[in-house]
Amino acid sequence: MSTRSTQIEVQVTCMRLEAEGVMSLELQAPDRSPLPSWTPGAHIDLVLPSATVRQYSLCGDPQDSRRYRIAVLLEAAGRGGSREVHTALRVGQRLTIGGPRNAFELQAADSYLFVAGGIGITPLLPMIRQAERSGAHWLLLYGGRARQSMAFVAELAAYGDDKVRILPADEAGMLDLDAIVKLAASGMHTYSCGPAGLLNALEARFAAEELASRLHIERFAAAPPAANVQAGELTVVLARSGRELAIPADKSILHALRDAGHCVPSSCEQGVCGMCETRVLCGEPDHRDMLLTEQERASGKVMMLCVSRARTPTLTLDL
Structure with a gap:
């Protein structure tokens, strides 16, 4: 399983109201050293003081290695992350971020x-x-x-x-x-x-x-299912124990595994952070995450258990 997130300590150096309900944050290293390079389309994981993790696109200048800029829409019906950004964060506060990562690369064109x-x-x-x-x-x-x-x-x-x-x-x-x-x-x-x-x-x-x-x-949320996805119950085989689990149509693989007593690490549960990435040994995943590259999707070797399902009746996982 790959590790997709590098933890970096940053400091909030500027907060600005960019529009009604939209707050931008400028993040810099506490010692103002250069931050990891990134390309247009990249995003970071923002770890909030509550330990909530949310993903935000970098919207500054990739050539400015001293600062990252993100913008957060206050979502009244959201899960609380945007509210925490708008009401609890302050200039000077130190946070942890993961990334940057890019699954939305800009391809060369005229x-x-x-x-x-x-x-x-x-x-x-x-x-x-x-x-x-x-x-x-x-x-x-x-x-x-x-x-x-x-x-x-x-x-x-x-x-x-x-x-x-x-x-x-x-x-x-x-x-x-x-x-x-x-x-x-x-x-x-x-x-x-x-x-x-x-x-x-x-x-x-x-x-x-x-x-x-x-x-x-x-997308800011998982993609809709493919036309040939297993719409109903799915069988997941855990290769290390040989155990078979029936995954109901209304439950994610991740949650079904947890209910069956298996501890699978996760964070965003929206197919963005990559923490629940798992090797696929047999079967064809239906990828609904926002992280894997097209090459990784085509290989069928890994999947995000929080949002993805299957195009085949059975998946065998390296668990």
Whole structure:
């Protein structure tokens, strides 16, 4: 099993309200030494004072090795992590982070279309910076509930109206999927992050137009099941003991293992942190995590037990 997270101590050096309900944090090493390098699309694990772990996209400048920037949306109906960031953290406080890691790499291309929905702008900001530096042609379509809720609008405006289109729903309506597909069909590689509804709609439209290879998305929650996933009960074989477990349709493999008395390390339980990564010895996983690379997924050798299931009736795990 691989270790995907390097623990680093950092200090909160700046907190700024970027929009209604969106707080950005600047993190630096306590001695101001350089932090590990990263590439656009990367994220970190933020370990909060309560020991809660949450994953946030890096949205600063990859060429600035002295500081990381993240932005956190306050989610009233969330699990409490964003509330802790907004109400409990203070400038000067020391925290631990894991990473950085990247499962949303920006591939080299001559032309990019960036599509952001709300807080989904965060992983796209450094991509835009890299595209601008490389001289590539690019366009950002940035949707949100209302202008006052959309972070980094002033920062993006510096690129000019010909490259950045701010499209609040209360002013411009919903993002035009037809226009997005048309731009992708013209040759633009599309990178999108935002709410599940937007990403699901884009996946469906791009698949229908046979443009799936030009769509790259980042989800804040586990992906929906594949068409040929085992929708009902799944059998998991534990290779070290030979024990077989029936996994109900409404329960994750991770939780079923725990209920059966097996201790499996985990943290985020959303397919992001990688702590529950487990070797697969037989069977085909249905990957719903946001961490494994396409090559790792294709190999079928590992899976995240918290969110992934199977395309075959049985999985044999190295447990």
